[in-house]
Amino acid sequence: MxxxxxxxxxxxxxxxxxxxxxxxxxxxxxxxxxxxxxxxxxxxxxxxxxxxxxxxxxxxxxxxxxxxxxxxxxxxxxxxxxxxxxxxxxxxxxxxxxxxxxxxxxxxxxxxxxxxxxxxxxxxxxxxxxxxxxxxxxxxxxxxxxxxxxxxxxxxxxxxxxxxxxxxxxxxxxxxxxxxxxxxxxxxxLPPGADLDLSLRIAELTATRAAALDAHATELRRIERSLHDGTQNRLVGVTVLLGAARRALARDPATAGEILDRAQDAAEQALAELRTVARSILPPVLADRGLAGALDGLASACGVPCRVEVDVPGRCAAAVEATAYFVVAEALTNVAKHSSATGAAVTVRSRDDVLTIAVTDDGHGGADEDAGSGLTGIRRRIGALDGTLTLTSPPGGPTTLRVELPCGS
Structure with missing residues (x-):
């Protein structure tokens, strides 16, 4: 009722x-x-x-x-x-x-x-x-x-x-x-003629394809940078430590043992960074718990109280679910870091082959896409899937981020 x-x-x-x-x-x-x-x-x-x-x-x-x-x-x-x-x-x-x-x-x-x-x-x-x-x-x-x-x-x-x-x-x-x-x-x-509508749609799809390629290139650069600056350096350190341990093994076994312990720690850190990079590509939690469970996990880890409501019958394509996950993750990070909010809400619904995501908070508002808050990255991600983003954030709040992603078969 x-x-x-x-x-x-x-x-x-x-x-x-x-x-x-x-x-x-x-x-x-x-x-x-x-x-x-x-x-x-x-x-x-x-x-x-x-x-x-x-x-x-x-x-x-x-x-x-x-x-x-x-x-x-x-x-x-x-x-x-x-x-x-x-x-x-x-x-x-x-x-x-x-x-x-x-x-x-x-x-x-x-x-x-x-x-x-x-x-x-x-x-x-x-x-x-x-x-x-x-x-x-x-x-x-x-x-x-x-x-x-x-x-x-x-x-x-x-x-x-x-x-x-x-x-x-x-x-x-x-x-x-x-x-x-x-x-x-x-x-x-008011709709334009069929010819004009078709030409505008072709231009829109061309721009969307360019955005998708740009997003793909950006993602590859991010993965390469993460592997080069983090995991690769760790593995180089492991190699150096193993070489030092081998040289010290005959003359000073105690020192060799300490070096091997350091090498093991460095290898474990490299594995942890590899897992982080893998999760950033496609979070395993989506396959294990589905979109609803994954978003519940994001909400529980959010710095402000967050309510999640998901009404999505069945599963969407993996790319759509991953994009929805990263959009909510970035939005909740912005809420916790920038909004001074006391509460947030995430609503996800699927209607007519469109996945709609709304993230709302009761903070001070005034969110600006050009201020380096990650909204440009969100727009690039959803643009790669021909989605749309609408941000409503008047001064004084509340702020609502609304994303629509096509999820039809």
Whole structure:
């Protein structure tokens, strides 16, 4: 029951975020639509031609903001690039014509849905708590959110509270549908043409392949450096000590024994470093305990209390599990070293052949990928698997690192 309520609350919260975010892009669409109409009308007099490029850039800016918003909540919608510079090119461009239709729909219908999504929760809270504070209002202003009826006694106040419950029921029952209706025009009208989409995808895959090769080369350099600077030096030391022990064996057996003890210690250290290098390539704990058990081990070793929730039916590819493991390991290391957090949470889920990893902490926030915190290495790892990384870390916290990895067969 508790988990169902939590899922319901999450769905309502996400729907509210969708609607409020859509309200922002709807305001942009309305402004772009009005400016386009003004430019079109004044072009008859020749004045609007001076502002044609500005109108087309504003239109593309509003449409791209909606593309980015929708991409955060579902399938990615790629931008077609810069707006055309001339009206003749714009009229001939099917993407621009679809954007005009989107401006008209989203700037009116989407704006209405966004305002409705913002006002319904406010009305639910206002009317639901009305019996607690209605006596503080002037007599003629003691009304429901609809502006009527005027309340004169407690019975009327509780009637307004019943209206608040009705608003809350509307929020629970219809918010997801409102969010889908608001996003529908953008999903239908804003994707680029098939040719452009294919060319952009080819460019994206080319960049991903380059990132994968770069990540592979970086990993090889790391392994080579670890073996050269650590294990190789240890083994050289073992060889030197064994030679010294052999020379001292005949003339001073006691000294030879001490040297052999030192050689044994050096050999054990070399073996330990070899095991460390091997674990950094593919941790054995993944094969022994699976992803859930491996992440539990990372959480138990973390410097701050950490909760782990894994919902992954079956096993993913070894490369995907290894990447997920290293992402969580690096993220928890950053939490312990940099965030001053008192708690962290790791959530891993698999849905529709996508492994989603979220690492959240309650620290001071302000994480910066360019500040040498290891986030660049994480992005390189997931880029090699065609994954995505999103970092949300406002000053004051909390910080959320979200990674999506394709894990389909």
């Amino acid at each position: 508790r988990s169902e309520l939590r899922r319901l609350a999450t769905r309502i919260r996400e729907s509210l975020e969708h609607l409020v975010g859509g309200l922002g892009t709807a305001c942009l669409a309305t402004a772009a639509l009005l400016w386009l109409i003004f430019v079109a009308l004044t072009s008859v007099l020749g004045v609007g031609l001076l502002f044609g490029r500005t109108a087309l850039r504003l239109q593309r800016f509003a449409a791209d903001r909606e593309r980015r918003r929708l991409s955060r909540w579902g399938d990615e919608i790629l931008s077609p690039g810069p707006a055309p510079q001339r009206w003749r090119d714009a009229v001939a461009d099917p993407v621009v014509r679809r954007e005009w239709r989107w401006l008209l729909v989203h700037g009116t219908f989407g704006l209405l849905l966004g305002m409705l999504g913002l006002s319904l929760p406010i009305n639910a809270v206002r009317d639901g708590t009305f019996p607690l504070w209605w006596r503080l209002l002037p007599p003629q202003e003691a009304t429901s959110s609809l502006g009527f009826p005027v309340v004169h006694d407690a019975v009327g106040a509780f009637g307004v509270a019943a209206l608040g419950v009705a608003w809350a029921a509307v929020v629970v029952g219809f918010f997801p549908a409102l969010a889908r209706a608001q996003a529908s025009p953008g999903r239908r009208l």
